Amino acid sequence: MxxxxxxxxxxxxxxxxxxxxxxxxxxxxxxxxxxxxxxxxxxxxxxxxxxxxxxxxxxxxxxxxxxxxxxxKMEDLKKTFRMYEMEGIECITPRSLKRMLSKMGESRSVDECVGMIDRFDLNGDGVLSFDEFKIMMLS
Structure with missing residues (x-):
């Protein structure tokens, strides 16, 4: 084929x-x-x-x-990242993740969002940079 x-x-x-x-x-x-x-x-x-x-x-x-x-794919990832990155600081925070998940109809606490971010937060700063987000999405 x-x-x-x-x-x-x-x-x-x-x-x-x-x-x-x-x-x-x-x-x-x-x-x-x-x-x-x-x-x-x-x-x-x-x-x-x-x-x-x-x-x-x-x-x-x-x-x-x-x-x-x-x-x-990279352009799509950048667009998606910008949807989650709502605070203008070029990273996804627990609050911005919670807000975006709520918009998608998924209710999560800030603590749950912290846990979600921790799994892919490679440098331990408590937020996701685009590179960390990319790794998460391509995993």
């Missing part, structure tokens, strides 16, 4: 040679990122190109797709 990346690769590999040329890449990148020039596409994918032939194989395309997914 083909994975999603292989399906995408095969869709854009118009001549079915197992490689994506800059023109085929332009079509692919343009479909997911809006209007990019052929030169901009070449700059984006240059680090992924195998050898000196200037084409992208299936493995390189998978790396490209995965890196875009990672960027999206």
């Amino acid at each position: 083909m994975n999603k990346c292989e399906n995408v690769f095969n869709y854009f590999d118009k001549n079915r040679d197992g490689k994506l040329t800059p023109l085929e890449l332009h079509s692919y990148i343009g479909s997911i990122s809006g209007d990019l020039s052929l030169e901009e596409v070449q700059l984006v994918v240059a680090p992924l190109l195998s050898g000196e032939n200037g084409v992208l194989g299936k493995d390189e395309l998978e790396c490209l797709v995965e890196s875009e997914n990672e960027e999206e």
Whole structure:
């Protein structure tokens, strides 16, 4: 069974040679990122190109797709973190966690929130930084 990346690769590999040329890449990148020039596409994918032939194989395309997914995950995590971080101090406090959980219909005491934060509070400062939040969410 083909994975999603292989399906995408095969869709854009118009001549079915197992490689994506800059023109085929332009079509692919343009479909997911809006209007990019052929030169901009070449700059984006240059680090992924195998050898000196200037084409992208299936493995390189998978790396490209995965890196875009990672960027999206990071943006989503940052947005979620900002929802919990309500006190403007760039960290999640027991109070801000309690407030957000209440908004989601989950009633917790401040002490329970302290316990939840303690499990992922790596530096022991009683709050969650973005890096600690990221570890918690990706665990």
